[in-house]
Amino acid sequence: MKRSIRVEFDELAKRFDLRVIFRGVSGRAEPGEVLVITGPNGSGKSTLVAMLCGLLRPTRGSIRYVDGDDGELSRDEWRSVLGVVAPSMGLYEELDAMENLRFFAKVRGVHDAESLCRDLLGRVGLDPGRKTPVGGYSTGMHQRLKIAQALLHDPPVLFLDEPGSNLDPTGQDWLEGMVLEQRERGTALVLATNDRREMEWGTRHVALSG
Amino acid sequence: MKRSIRVEFDELAKRFDLRVIFRGVSGRAEPGEVLVITGPNGSGKSTLVAMLCGLLRPTRGSIRYVDGDDGELSRDEWRSVLGVVAPSMGLYEELDAMENLRFFAKVRGVHDAESLCRDLLGRVGLDPGRKTPVGGYSTGMHQRLKIAQALLHDPPVLFLDEPGSNLDPTGQDWLEGMVLEQRERGTALVLATNDRREMEWGTRHVALSG
Amino acid sequence: MSSRGGVHRVLPWVLFVWMAVVIWAAFLWAPAASGFVGQSSRIVFFHVPTAWVATLAFLGSCIASIRYLKTRQPIDDIRAQAASALGLTFAILATITGSIFARIMWGSYWNWDPRETSITFLLLIYAAYFALRGAIADPERRAAMAAVYAILAFVTVPFLVFIVPRIYWSLHPDTIINVQGKMKMSSRMLQVLFASLAGFTGLASWLYCIEVRLERLRRARQHEELI
Amino acid sequence: MWRFLAEAAAVFVKDLRSEFRTKVALNALGLFAVTTLAAVSYTIGPYRIAEADRPFLLSALLWIVIFFAAMAGLDRSFVKEEDTHTAPLLRLSADPLVVWAGKLVFNLVLLAVLMAILVPLYIVLMGFHVSSPLALFAVLMAGGYTLGVTTTMVAAIIARAMTRGALFSVLSLPLLLPLMIFLIQGTRAAAEGSPDGVTQTLRAVISLGGVMTVVSVILFPVVWHE
């Protein structure tokens, strides 16, 4: 069984260059639930996700990762328990799919990287043997690889920022299945999306107003 | 009235490093119609679009831009009659929205660039006065700016590769309106998409098999 | 509060009188040192304190930078910035006074003496510090990056000031407290020098306080304008 | 023609803007010149170079510094268009020659600004005695232009080498090398005041620059469009 981790955030606010993006946003993602973040383009969904991952400092407010058994995690420990898919994050375009995954597996200290990466690529519908650098991948294939990357270490907290974008209908169905499966396995999911169908996967909601 | 241009392609094939992406693809985009290209991720939709724009050379087959009155356009003339939105094409992240549009307007020799750019930004729902570099824009705002860029010189041929990705529901509705309006004004549209709703905008279809 | 304000009003006048006395003493009270051309040794009373204040200011900038990285309070960034600006200014003054000195003692304004070159690089480092600040828009990131660079800069300063001049042959006088621990100046000269050192340190502290206040106001105003 | 110039100006302004987003950053350019120069003069300065060696040593150093300045700023413009995927849209919007001209002018302006700061300072700081300043000026102008044209082309090639293999940039070596040699010798001739050497150099450099310009105009569209 994987660790059960709850992500709580309280009265978050973010300002860029004196422009307030949002303020007073609170919520939490419980293990086995999907927290959906909605709001129009530019309302701050991705900013909120980046803040929850620890990539951006909140201007105000607090974020806590709480382990069901052991209490709060330090900021340095966040890294090892979370996985992220986000449109603003790129992969290494000169490397092929396996090389990318293998790299992320190694820096995360995942064991049995080789077979795991192969397996994952198969699951997201990519060919592990293909030597094309990722720069030559189609956008949908790119998105699939990003999803594989996020699942690599089977993280107890999963952030999905527009995970279905550029996926074909089959891919979107697969994604839905993956989200359901993760929920059942006790992952805490945070999903930021513009897609009406994806919004329905949520068990909790945070709406940003823009 | 804008020029009426028809894009025809015949028996196109594309190979990357001995891997055949597709072969024997034919079709055409008539003024006032929407040619929809469908197919699973990696089937070659974007490749086909890039080929039709002149960014990639087909391995086999031919592409012709035919002006209703004057006959065929030379390859050098394609540039001036087409507009493109594609996920693989980036904007200048250090410049703000107006600077980006102004640049593209100028290199395309558009008159009255300043007021036109302002106007367009307003239409796609961005703030022309905002000085944030585009690198700090959200993905949806980025996509809107790309669409503005493609419409800048009111081109008679418009290629839309996944134009609705990352747009919020309001944005998608606006996009639908824009496509309808362009059809009525006699633009030849080519739309490559994975989105079921967008597929229905088509008057002709090309399906790639993957 | 009011008594503190009172002290603040009085201090600049004390400083003013002190500096006036120092200037008078430097030119009229202290004797000209032997071994220097004419009356030129008097420039020492201004040259050495400016160099001293510059070094002090760079130290201050390094300390403020370290504090900033710990506390992340904008005020520490303002302090670091003000101290660097002050250090830069006084380093320029030391170069100018030294350069005049050099013209008299060594015959030309610039001799590629290691002191001259090392101070040039000190100037360049802190000019680079401000170039870096100018190249980062986000205030928090700017502050952090500048702080890191200030610390890196201060790491190289000892090498620049103490080791390089010892590797290259130099015309420049040894440090006052030299290897033998001997003082080479007459007691009157030393008195004036130390008075001047104290005066310049006071002057610099005063300027520093003003600059910090000014920068706070500047940032506050920017805030208002943008909102 | 006017239209061509206006479009090239747009490319130039765009590059200038993205490279020097803030006004303060423009000072960085001046600082760059001074720092580079100081690094060289500091290391060589205190040492008294024998009088006879000065002209060619100092000429060689000067061109090392200028060449460095050219490389440091220039090679990024095309690589960045590829890295950030802005190249395709630029290909579809602008005439290839407009892109080439815009980038060339950008490089030339950068070089000119750097030279304007560097050379006078260098002459003063290094005690570089130049017998015929006018000849030096001519050599600098011609050299700067040819260097700019060549590095622009090299930069475009390096950017495409990402997809086409490194062999290309090895090919640029034979272009740069003779140019550097001519320039060093011409500067030396200007310093020593030998008009023959200068005219010889100018002839060589200008014809090299002319050839490079023609070759670039022909080849750039090929390199640019894959």
Added chain:
Amino acid sequence: MWRFLAEAAAVFVKDLRSEFRTKVALNALGLFAVTTLAAVSYTIGPYRIAEADRPFLLSALLWIVIFFAAMAGLDRSFVKEEDTHTAPLLRLSADPLVVWAGKLVFNLVLLAVLMAILVPLYIVLMGFHVSSPLALFAVLMAGGYTLGVTTTMVAAIIARAMTRGALFSVLSLPLLLPLMIFLIQGTRAAAEGSPDGVTQTLRAVISLGGVMTVVSVILFPVVWHE
């Protein structure tokens, strides 16, 4: 410890692979180094400089070329992570010190390759007589390390700034100047065969490198996460 090394190795291998496939840094660095070296050796030639000046002048020239070449390519690995938006994912996946170590080793390898090509060529082409090659080797190693540590840190800083091209040299060169002076003195001592000069240099260079390493280890996480 083993885990740290394995992860740092992963970062290093990843950078090496990417660089090997695009060769942008190698091209920039190599092109500059080889061109200047060839041009300088051709124009200055092996025999013209007065015998007494040779050790110093040749040492100075060698380090000028190495330092400037380093400025042309060593910022690439960090700048590219930002330009291609791979940095955020790297921040979320890897320990900052692992990233630092991997990039440092990558830069050191680039420098080593550069030196391995440049120095023998330089010695041969310029007729640089080195009395104690072993001492020279030690100076090169120590100097390369310190150069690499310092530039890696500065590269991490400028990757987060907007104006990079000029800024990298502007920020690095003044910091590197004391190092450059030490190295020139040390190389000269190695050429002249004076063990004292060499040990003195090595001591200074290694302590500078040590201090920079410690400071980097402390400060890099701050820069990386900002």
